[in-house]
Amino acid sequence: MRASEYYIPTLREAPAEAEIPSHRLLLRGGFIRPLAAGIFTYLPFGQRVLSKVEQIIREEMNRAGAHEVLMSVLHPRELWEKSGRWDTFKPTPLRVTDRAERHFCLGPTHEEIITDLIAMDLDSYRDLPVTLYQIQVKFRDELRARGGLIRCKEFIMKDAYSFDTSREGLDRSYDAMYDAYVRIFERLKLPMTVVEAEAGSIGGTDTREFMLLAENGEDTVFMCDSCDYASNAECATSRPAAGTEPSEQGRRELVDTPDAKTVEQVCEMLDVTPDRLVKTLLFHTDNGFAAALVRGDRALNEFKLARAVEGDKMRMADDAEVQDLTGARVGFAGPVDLPEDVTIIADHEVRELSDFVTGANQDDAHFVGVNVDVDFEVDQWADLREACHGDRCSECDTGTLQARRAIELAHVFKLGTTYSEALGATFSDSEGREQVAVMGCYGVGVSRIIAGIVEHYHDDDGIIWPRESAPFEAAILLLSPNDEELRGIADNLYDELQDAGLDVLYDERDLSPGIKFAEADLLGSPVRLVVGRTTRNEGKVELRRRGDGHEELVELEDTVHAVLSLLEDA
RNA sequence: CGGGGCGUGGCGCAGUUUGGUUAGCGCGCUUGACUGGGGGUCAAGAGGUCGCCGGUUCAAAUCCGGCCGCCCCGACCA
Numbered sequence: 081m082r083a084s085e086y087y088i089p090t091l092r093e094a095p096a097e098a099e100i101p102s103h104r105l106l107l108r109g110g111f112i113r114p115l116a117a118g119i120f121t122y123l124p125f126g127q128r129v130l131s132k133v134e135q136i137i138r139e140e141m142n143r144a145g146a147h148e149v150l151m152s153v154l155h156p157r158e159l160w161e162k163s164g165r166w167d168t169f170k171p172t173p174l175r176v177t178d179r180a181e182r183h184f185c186l187g188p189t190h191e192e193i194i195t196d197l198i199a200m201d202l203d204s205y206r207d208l209p210v211t212l213y214q215i216q217v218k219f220r221d222e223l224r225a226r227g228g229l230i231r232c233k234e235f236i237m238k239d240a241y242s243f244d245t246s247r248e249g250l251d252r253s254y255d256a257m258y259d260a261y262v263r264i265f266e267r268l269k270l271p272m273t274v275v276e277a278e279a280g281s282i283g284g285t286d287t288r289e290f291m292l293l294a295e296n297g298e299d300t301v302f303m304c305d306s307c308d309y310a311s312n313a314e315c316a317t318s319r320p321a322a323g324t325e326p327s328e329q330g331r332r333e334l335v336d337t338p339d340a341k342t343v344e345q346v347c348e349m350l351d352v353t354p355d356r357l358v359k360t361l362l363f364h365t366d367n368g369f370a371a372a373l374v375r376g377d378r379a380l381n382e383f384k385l386a387r388a389v390e391g392d393k394m395r396m397a398d399d400a401e402v403q404d405l406t407g408a409r410v411g412f413a414g415p416v417d418l419p420e421d422v423t424i425i426a427d428h429e430v431r432e433l434s435d436f437v438t439g440a441n442q443d444d445a446h447f448v449g450v451n452v453d454v455d456f457e458v459d460q461w462a463d464l465r466e467a468c469h470g471d472r473c474s475e476c477d478t479g480t481l482q483a484r485r486a487i488e489l490a491h492v493f494k495l496g497t498t499y500s501e502a503l504g505a506t507f508s509d510s511e512g513r514e515q516v517a518v519m520g521c522y523g524v525g526v527s528r529i530i531a532g533i534v535e536h537y538h539d540d541d542g543i544i545w546p547r548e549s550a551p552f553e554a555a556i557l558l559l560s561p562n563d564e565e566l567r568g569i570a571d572n573l574y575d576e577l578q579d580a581g582l583d584v585l586y587d588e589r590d591l592s593p594g595i596k597f598a599e600a601d602l603l604g605s606p607v608r609l610v611v612g613r614t615t616r617n618e619g620k621v622e623l624r625r626r627g628d629g630h631e632e633l634v635e636l637e638d639t640v641h642a643v644l645s646l647l648e649d650a
Numbered sequence: 651c652g653g654g655g656c657g658u659g660g661c662g663c664a665g666u667u668u669g670g671u672u673a674g675c676g677c678g679c680u681u682g683a684c685u686g687g688g689g690g691u692c693a694a695g696a697g698g699u700c701g702c703c704g705g706u707u708c709a710a711a712u713c714c715g716g717c718c719g720c721c722c723c724g725a726c727c728a
Binding site for chain 1: 651656657660662663685686688689690719720721722723725727728
């Protein structure tokens with residue numbers, strides 16, 4: 081591509097709204113432009129990167145036996161009502177109504193659509209297994225978009241769905257997709273940390289997220305520093321901390337704690353540390369009310385509680401319900417003498433405690449010297465607490481958990497039969513009995529990958545694209561475009577490199593060298609060729625690798641070979 | 651939705667507290683000349699509903715009210 085004929089609207093300074101490197105550099109380099117909060121236009125450079133990433137994904141999907149389709153962004157309401165997600169999917173899909181008052185949503189994900197599609201034509205077990213995928217725009221009505229391409233309202237996703245006759249078949253399809261993902265990220269040169277995760281609004285089991293560790297990621301993952309345990313903070317587990325020593329009084333006692341509603345206030349008033357206190361959090365669940373107990377310095381993980389109570393519609397009790405259940409204002413709830421029908425679920429760590437502090441279920445009062453089994457009974461023990469940096473690993477004896485920020489680039493999970501049942505994706509097995517297809521779901525955040533690459537590969541001057549995703553693999557800088565001889569040399573090089581199969585950006589614009597160098601660094605092609613002074617004086621071309629600054633001078637006739645060899649390690 | 655910040659030429663900003671000529675500066679842009687190895691120099695230019703609406707005032711970028719948009723933190727989340 082000749083730069084003079086191309087569209088490269090670079091910015092010398094990044095717009096003020098961009099804070100993180102990927103956002104700033106993608107804007108500065110003319111890869112993207114904002115249209116509205118969380119909505120972007122991809123310019124030629126950005127589109128090229130998208131295409132490269134998509135192509136790698138396509139190749140690996142196809143290699144894994146998946147087949148590409150393209151589904152609509154507009155989804156009829158009735159399909160989402162069949163799955164029950166019209167009102168429950170979070171964030172609520174963006175809804176639209178046509179002139180005939182038909183209701184649609186802009187698809188945030190395509191389980192309903194693909195399952196309906198398969199259900200239309202699925203008859204026999206002989207039709208399975210099948211895995212279909214698409215690369216398509218998704219809409220999610222995010223409460224708040226952030227970080228440029230990291231979290232958008234509109235984004236590009238590769239989503240694949242597998243249909244099998246059995247759990248065993250699903251396992252095979254899942255493994256094939258998992259392996260494909262490993263290959264995709266190897267080719268993209270993005271080191272992945274695969275973590276255990278929650279399935280969220282999609283549902284399912286065996287959820288794994290492919291995480292890129294990154295300062296500006298919005299997810300937190302915990303990694304053991306000793307074994308290979310890694311998990312999203314949403315579901316990370318840790319060993320209960322050692323218990324506290326019994327205190328002196330050794331028996332339950334009511335103390336005044338006027339207006340002390342928070343752990344901090346109670347601790348200050350009673351002069352104790354938060355790890356000697358047990359928090360009681362009341363929830364409304366499918367099976368009535370539950371009280372969740374965690375140590376005062378711990379955060380409750382609602383995913384874990386939801387799993388423990390086996391309820392879909394769990395929510396925190398409101399102020400009136402708390403008043404009703406405890407007879408006290410919010411802030412003074414405790415496990416002692418709660419109504420019989422409130423299920424008490426306690427975090428394992430509570431078991432390690434003795435003589436602790438709890439709310440007294442009366443206004444402005446707490447108990448000290450409370451003990452499990454002495455003062456109240458626990459109905460159910462469970463892992464309820466958020467893991468913390470420095471917690472001991474639950475999987476090995478020696479490790480501790482390290483918290484790291486990360487960007488989720490892909491996920492895989494086993495859906496089972498939720499959608500195939502709801503949407504009628506059934507088939508006849510070899511004995512003529514009707515069976516429900518077993519599904520898996522596999523997503524890759526294509527546009528987010530671009531942000532991930534830039535977050536991972538950049539320096540102060542710009543982006544450092546790995547060859548595989550670079551918009552152009554090599555950039556020729558002709559520093560003296562008015563010198564006919566040099567121009568002829570550069571034109572030749574341009575042709576030769578293209579003939580060698582490379583994507584080449586040929587900067588033959590009549591601009592000062594400084595601008596060309598600065599833009600070349602910003603745009604980040606892996607290899608840069610300079611045709612200029614040295615070419616005129618010595619007949620040589622200067623080669624520079626963007627990644628490590630490695631430079632060499634090569635004879636004209638060796639240039640293509642040298643570029644190719646530099647690209648080997650780019 | 652809660653908290654915070656911002657909105658002035660394409661981009662980055664000053665000016666707003668304390669209302670008062672013609673709204674400035676840097677970059678970018680146009681033209682010309684010089685220059686030609688890291689966003690070069692000089693000269694001459696173009697470009698502004700000061701986010702929008704309303705109000706106060708002789709007078710509003712500046713004060714008041716409402717609204718909109720954007721960013722960050724939180725809540726939520728593949």
